Amino acid sequence: MEVVRKNFKETLPLVKESIDKADFLAIDTEFTGLMNGRDVTIFDSPEDYYIRLMNGSSEFLLIQFGMSCFYWDEKRNHYLNDTYNFYLYPRGRPGPDRLFLCQSSSLDFLASNGFDFNKLIREGISYMTSTTETKLRENLAERQLSYSKEKEAVRIPDENRQQIEDICTKVKHFIEKSTDAEMEINRCNSFIRMLLFQELKLRFKDEIIVDTKVLENKNRILKVIRKTADMDDQDTLRKKKEWDELEEAVGFSKVAQMISQSEKLIVGHNMLLDVLHTLGHFFQQLPPDYASFKEFTHCMFPKLLDTKYMSSLPPFKDKLGSSVLTELLSTLGEPPFSLPKIGSRQGRGYSHLDDKEHEAGYDAYITGLCFLAMHAHLARMRGEESDRVVPQSVTLKPFLNKLFLAKTARQDSPYINLVGSEPTPPRDHVFHLVFPKEWQRNDLSQLFSPFGAVTVYFLDECSAFVGLDQRDQAPDVMRALAKNNRVTLTPYYKYKSGGSGSGGSDNEVLYSLLL
């Protein structure tokens, strides 16, 4: 079910009901970009990984949030899904006018997969962090206290006096001679509108109410409304309108709060960025230190499960080729696995035949489906009879609250553990190497050939991280290359503790050759 600005308010109670009855929620999100600045390197620790993502992703927007709520149908003995696909766009007034980053390749990718940017900008639901929400509520309450007080008038500059007088005369004519309920005043800039607001209120306070009206093309005009006996006074009307506008601006953050408060099991696929953006957009700025991040995340979402992490462990690891979502879905549809039957009420959910890849709602649904197929496989292995998910069961325990780290998984930093410490894989076998600009990959291999094969991660055209496949060779490498005057070799830990180095953008040359 697609949710945009115009059906958000009426959909909110349905969303609440879906969350409440669900055994678990699967989520997926889309962003305007992935990484600003240096990317994660393959040797980064889980903490490094978090810090880089936190710094490099926070200025992008989360523009689509998919949530698939899976609830058990006792009668039919299978799951049903209520799935929501929310378009999100942070509007200004009364929310802050946001500046945000986009990455051209990311928007291009989304557009190729059918993302509707016109719908996003015209109909996206607003949102804000809890921090901003609190501040705006306080500000509005305080500002409204002063409405009845008299304010000092802004002086009318000489050059505008005639225009103001002319319009006041027209309004006087409207009050005395016309029978219309309203009149409009257009062709005024914001300064003139402000002066008119002031002058008209001063002169005709008891006869009219003055309001601004935003036309479809965003031009603003003044509306003069004839006061009637049963009409609330201008201040009361205005206060109500302002609170309504604030509620609309808080928007999707209410859904995020519902999800958090439900404490339900939340399933995502490769969900670290989804989690970071969800926290940073709807709750508060991400904490700069790793321990606080874990605590904060666990506090907001006490049961997270990452299907990408799940699929990287036995008994799935060896049976799944690619863990890219759609390919995972294909594999899980073939023996020894099988996809469970999932239903939905008319117009409320997806089927896996919908083929709307990279639409957040669809991807959330597919994630839930893959999770159920893996869960059923585990349950069968354990001889359990029901396919129903019990979040606190021993079956799921090994997978809970661990977020997969796709870019360092091959180098033994496979996950973030939100409720404990992770393995800290040694980096004794890794070196930072500075080499002559004209060197190529094979010069590096040549240099290290006495010590076996190496994994090279280029930082720029004259520096790289080099990891030895034969880790025990590390002391020999240091000894042998210390005197080489064409290269500078620094053990990884020493390099890291010496600060971030001189910069230059990363080029993961290893994977980008020709392709």
Next chain:
Amino acid sequence: MEVVRKNFKETLPLVKESIDKADFLAIDTEFTGLMNGRDVTIFDSPEDYYIRLMNGSSEFLLIQFGMSCFYWDEKRNHYLNDTYNFYLYPRGRPGPDRLFLCQSSSLDFLASNGFDFNKLIREGISYMTSTTETKLRENLAERQLSYSKEKEAVRIPDENRQQIEDICTKVKHFIEKSTDAEMEINRCNSFIRMLLFQELKLRFKDEIIVDTKVLENKNRILKVIRKTADMDDQDTLRKKKEWDELEEAVGFSKVAQMISQSEKLIVGHNMLLDVLHTLGHFFQQLPPDYASFKEFTHCMFPKLLDTKYMSSLPPFKDKLGSSVLTELLSTLGEPPFSLPKIGSRQGRGYSHLDDKEHEAGYDAYITGLCFLAMHAHLARMRGEESDRVVPQSVTLKPFLNKLFLAKTARQDSPYINLVGSEPTPPRDHVFHLVFPKEWQRNDLSQLFSPFGAVTVYFLDECSAFVGLDQRDQAPDVMRALAKNNRVTLTPYYKYKSGGSGSGGSDNEVLYSLLL
């Protein structure tokens, strides 16, 4: 005429022809945002104005370029217009993957005026600066030199060996047993594709060509093509494809270069930002100093005319109410002015009845139309017979190469003069004031009441610039308030030379009250 990616190449010769035969070009552009950080203040000098815009606008994208070419029809004795509306979007590969800023209110505004963001991202024409173009051309030429050389093979990790072997077996089968011209290899990540590229070339170099194919959803697969006798070798095909892709990526910058090289009169309305973005997007990064900016601009566009500046001078100033483009158009349609007759060839131009406000092509056309109406008025006053525009005529000389400064025009910094110095209005009557946080506008007025009326520009909640209407009171103000221990008063020049101060974002409270 709308120009997007798919009709760009065929339209380019038409564009060239339109520019060549035009008496003048009117332009307009649309951006993803206006200002990042502190805005111009009403007391800024033209140089300050440039520096702030240069720093605050450069990360936004120019997403639509409108150009209306007005050429004279000798037979009918009036102008015709060829008008182009270009959607622009900087694609990655082979161009750089761009990170850019958006301002939520700006996109919202464009969307409300019918801007099609899906068309932008799916069909926008690419572009790049001349600097990037030169670098990419050099890089590509250099890279292509190395294609024939053997490169050191990337080692196949043990875990991928079986998969590679399986696919090689399938390709062997395709070569020997199949009669198809092509086969596709999918479900491979980029690393596997790279290994396959390498292995397939090594084993079947004489029988097949291996290429990557980008599917509509941006997934990449490998295409294995059976080699035929008349087929260029893989390297030649690839080189040609790469140059074609580079030309497409240079894209709209070719039009910008044509405009520059034509040295035609270019007309814009409030055109400073259009000029800055045009230079910064299609030529090179804007220079950090004001003198170089003027020189650079004049060199690229030797004849610029800003209709907003023109309308701010006699004989127009007093006869025009608002100089907002559409309102200017209305006023210029009424006596003592009149809109000239403009025609166009079928499908090639606009009429002013099209009502596509804020579409860059339409706004460019309207700008040209307003310019012609004002030009005709001047010509009539001078008793000239022809309405035809002669860019080097004395009629236009006072308006040439002066860019209007909308935000400081009221405070006597009305324009940038690209070919000389501007008036440098005194700021002796302006002060930087730090005041207690709880103070309101009327506390400030009170403070200055002995010296007459003031213009206040709030910088944040406890500082402002204050300008005296009675300039000769400045020395008295300084004397009188020096000892006031609740406020700190600093003369404007002294404040400016002391650096930019401690920051805080600008709030132009004057114009934002309630509206």
